[in-house]
Amino acid sequence: MLESSSNAAAGTLLGTSRRRRLWGRTARGAVPFALILPVIAVIAVILGYPLYWLVKLSTERYGLFELIRHQGTSVGLDNYRSVLHDPVFWRTLLRTIVFTAANVCMTMVLGMLIALLLVRVSAVVRILLSSGLVLVWAMPVVVAVQVWYWMTNFENGVVNYVLTELHLGDFFQHDWYVTTFSQLSLVTLLIVWGALPFVVITLYAGLAQVPRDLVEAAEVDGARPWMVFRDITLPILRPILLILTSLSIIWDFGVFTQPYLLIGQSKITTGNYLMSIYLFEEGYFKSDFGRGAAISILMLLMVAVLSIFYVRKMVRMGEATA
Amino acid sequence: MSASRTRGRRTRQLGWDALGLAVFAVMVFPVFWMVSTAFKPDDQIISVTPTWIPLHPTLKHFRDAIEKPFFWEDVKNSLIVVLVTVAISIVLAFLAAVALARYGFSGRKLFVVLVIGIQMLPQAGLIIPLYVVLARYHQVNALSGLIVTYMTFVLPFCVWTLRGFLLGIPKELEEAAMVDGSTRLGVFVKILLPLMGPGLVATSVFAFITTWNEYIFARVLLNDQSKQTVTVWLSYFLGSSRHTDWGALMAASTLTAVPVIIFFLLVQRRIAFGLTQGAVRG
Numbered sequence: 001m002l003e004s005s006s007n008a009a010a011g012t013l014l015g016t017s018r019r020r021r022l023w024g025r026t027a028r029g030a031v032p033f034a035l036i037l038p039v040i041a042v043i044a045v046i047l048g049y050p051l052y053w054l055v056k057l058s059t060e061r062y063g064l065f066e067l068i069r070h071q072g073t074s075v076g077l078d079n080y081r082s083v084l085h086d087p088v089f090w091r092t093l094l095r096t097i098v099f100t101a102a103n104v105c106m107t108m109v110l111g112m113l114i115a116l117l118l119v120r121v122s123a124v125v126r127i128l129l130s131s132g133l134v135l136v137w138a139m140p141v142v143v144a145v146q147v148w149y150w151m152t153n154f155e156n157g158v159v160n161y162v163l164t165e166l167h168l169g170d171f172f173q174h175d176w177y178v179t180t181f182s183q184l185s186l187v188t189l190l191i192v193w194g195a196l197p198f199v200v201i202t203l204y205a206g207l208a209q210v211p212r213d214l215v216e217a218a219e220v221d222g223a224r225p226w227m228v229f230r231d232i233t234l235p236i237l238r239p240i241l242l243i244l245t246s247l248s249i250i251w252d253f254g255v256f257t258q259p260y261l262l263i264g265q266s267k268i269t270t271g272n273y274l275m276s277i278y279l280f281e282e283g284y285f286k287s288d289f290g291r292g293a294a295i296s297i298l299m300l301l302m303v304a305v306l307s308i309f310y311v312r313k314m315v316r317m318g319e320a321t322a
Numbered sequence: 323m324s325a326s327r328t329r330g331r332r333t334r335q336l337g338w339d340a341l342g343l344a345v346f347a348v349m350v351f352p353v354f355w356m357v358s359t360a361f362k363p364d365d366q367i368i369s370v371t372p373t374w375i376p377l378h379p380t381l382k383h384f385r386d387a388i389e390k391p392f393f394w395e396d397v398k399n400s401l402i403v404v405l406v407t408v409a410i411s412i413v414l415a416f417l418a419a420v421a422l423a424r425y426g427f428s429g430r431k432l433f434v435v436l437v438i439g440i441q442m443l444p445q446a447g448l449i450i451p452l453y454v455v456l457a458r459y460h461q462v463n464a465l466s467g468l469i470v471t472y473m474t475f476v477l478p479f480c481v482w483t484l485r486g487f488l489l490g491i492p493k494e495l496e497e498a499a500m501v502d503g504s505t506r507l508g509v510f511v512k513i514l515l516p517l518m519g520p521g522l523v524a525t526s527v528f529a530f531i532t533t534w535n536e537y538i539f540a541r542v543l544l545n546d547q548s549k550q551t552v553t554v555w556l557s558y559f560l561g562s563s564r565h566t567d568w569g570a571l572m573a574a575s576t577l578t579a580v581p582v583i584i585f586f587l588l589v590q591r592r593i594a595f596g597l598t599q600g601a602v603r604g
Contacts, residue, residue: 035421036433038414039477047440047474054451062454070458114345121342122335129342132350138586139353140535142553143575147356149560150568158355158372172370193349254444257537261557276446283450284542292450300447307442314438315431 054300057293064287072290079294089295092273096253099184099274103252106192108245111199116229118204130201137197145261148190152176177263180272187259191252199244206240207233239313246310254303256280275299356579359572360384367568383573390574395548396555403465403540403551404533407472412526415480420514422481423488424496437478445475449542456543463546471539476529483528487521488514531582552578 058079060072083089118126139147152159154175163171176182210233218228234241256276260268268277279299283292359367361379366372387393421427422434452471453462461467495517496509504512540551547558556578559571 029427032421032425032427032430035417035425039418039481040433042414042473042477043436043440046470050448050451050455053455054448057451057454067454067457117338117342117345120335120338122339125339125342125346129346129349132346134586135353135583136349138531138579138583140531140553140579140582142535142537142556143356143579144352146556146559146571146575147352150359150572151352151355153566156368156370156372161370161372193352196349250442250444254446256444256446261537276444279446280449280538284453289450289454296447296450299444303442303444303447304439307439310442311435311438315434 054293054296057290058297060290062288062290062293067287067289075290079291080298082291083294083298088270088273089278091270092275092278095184095273096275099188100249100252103188103191103195104245104248106188107195107199107248107252108241110192111196111203111244112241114196114200115203115207118200119207130204133197133200136193137201139194141194141257142261144190144194145258148186148262149264152186177267183263183267183272184259184274187262190258190262191255194258195248195251199248202240202244203237206237210236239317243310243313246306246313250303250306250310253306254299275302353579356572356575359568360576362569364569383567383569384577386567386570387574387577390559390570392547392550392555393574396550396552399465399544399549400534400551400553403468403472404530407469407476407533408526408529410469411473411476411480411529412484412522415477415525416484416518416522418481419484419488420510422485424493437481440478441475441482443475445538448474449538452539453542462543463549465544465549468540468543468551471543472533472536476533479532480525480529483525484518484521487518487525490521491517527585527588530585534582 057072059074059076060066061075061078062072066072114129118129121129151157154160154173154177157176159176160171160174163169176186214232215228218232223231254276255274259272259274260277260280263272268281273281276299279292279295283289283295358374358376360383361381362373362376363378363380363382366376418433418437422430422437456462456467456471459467461470491514495513499509499513500506535553536551537553537557540554541557544550544554547555550558556574559574560566
């Protein structure tokens with residue numbers, strides 16, 4: 001930036017041949033803008049415009065009638081007031097936070113352990129396990145939900161059979177979809193299972209960066225495995241772990257498909273809402289788009305706050321590598 | 323003494339391998355169980371005592387699944403949506419990625435924030451405004467509306483991933499070609515594009531998979547059963563019947579997952595390489 005402006009200042013003092021070259025440089029300076037223009041234009045239309053509408057909708061009464069008329073009635077901040085005075089909103093928020101924390105902790109701890117295991121196993125097992133992880137990674141979420149539901153159904157689900165056979169209790173015809181806790185636990189298992197491949201493979205790649213000789217030197221000096229992990233591996237993995245953790249938090253906080261489909265629409269109540277489902281049911285399903293918009297904005301703001309760390313980190317890394 | 327030490331090491335290695343196999347079994351079991359159920363005769367499915375491997379496989383459930391109403395229509399819809407979304411996104415994103423990886427320009431940082439930030443938006447948070455806006459322009463229940471919606475997320479993803487691949491190609495190659503008298507366009511066509519082949523394929527496949535798998539927007543924006551995508555078709559499969567046809571459901575699940583899995587495995591190395599590279603390097 002600075003350099004180019006001083007060049008420009010110098011350019012005006014110099015002759016025409018220099019000026020032509022300067023013009024060439026300006027034209028070349030426009031190249032990156034021309035390159036990003038299509039993406040910017042598309043995003044402005046397909047995201048910017050709806051976001052403008054989101055803000056507008058949140059201050060209007062906008063139901064089915066208004067949708068057909070294409071015209072809402074302004075109600076000021078009533079939608080926000082209604083949401084913030086709704087005890088269901090606060091209970092849902094609390095439930096979503098606990099749910100997210102549980103998911104992220106399980107994902108990160110198990111992911112780290114499996115990545116470390118991947119380093120220890122022999123080549124054949126490593127190939128097998130990593131192919132298995134890629135296979136799981138490739139499973140579409142909606143498909144995984146159906147399989148989960150089939151494995152855990154109370155009549156002839158294989159999970160009940162296996163748990164009973166392992167003498168972990170009598171799970172004959174045990175219905176997992178009765179209490180909120182067990183419903184959400186199944187959703188958690190599904191999410192963790194689906195998230196593990198990405199986390200494990202990323203961490204495993206990070207482990208390859210740990211200098212072998214450093215670990216060996218520490219071992220020669222008598223360091224225990226967990227000391228090596230704490231003092232060498234963990235500091236090196238720290239940036240990757242932070243990024244994965246914040247990504248998981250953001251994803252799990254806004255998760256919709258897994259809880260919505262696994263619990264099943266008929267069993268969704270205000271008692272087992274997560275944030276996205278609350279928004280979907282109150283805004284879209286009940287066709288109360290104005291109130292739904294207010295919930296959306298509150299949720300987007302929460303995720304924006306959660307994202308600040310991740311985005312800053314990524315931007316800084318992006319700038320460093322460029 | 324050294325013999326006993328190697329024996330000890332070998333036992334420990336066996337222990338790790340056994341643990342690795344156990345993790346493999348637990349992780350892969352749901353996928354195995356889906357395929358296994360899809361091939362089982364009905365009496366083995368209903369039985370409380372499971373049959374692990376179908377010794378007398380049947381294709382009946384697959385026939386039942388594809389004969390369900392709207393299966394082929396919805397597969398076609400998914401393919402149209404996915405191919406158009408990915409094709410447009412990859413071209414536009416590649417241009418922007420070149421700008422990010424090869425040029426410094428003012429507003430660059432803002433653009434990076436935009437690209438990363440959008441990918442973090444929770445999809446549920448956008449269903450209301452997208453539904454209302456698309457309804458205004460009569461794009462609800464139209465594949466075009468869904469394609470436009472998907473581009474919101476696929477575009478930034480492609481920009482960022484392609485940028486990562488571009489950074490992996492040394493600038494010196496292009497500079498050397500420039501010194502040898504190539505034009506910028508010539509460098510682009512002769513050097514950058516061939517080297518970017520794997521990156522473009524990997525990114526397209528990833529965009530393909532996310533789009534094929536997407537559920538919530540398709541559920542909200544397409545109401546007509548003949549206009550839905552496969553994921554929504556599958557989610558309605560259970561319907562309201564009391565007795566679930568598990569065999570057909572698992573066959574349908576297998577059919578939905580198969581294109582994704584094949585695609586993923588075909589380019590697995592490149593993808594894993596690209597993604598981990600991106601993740602490690604940021």
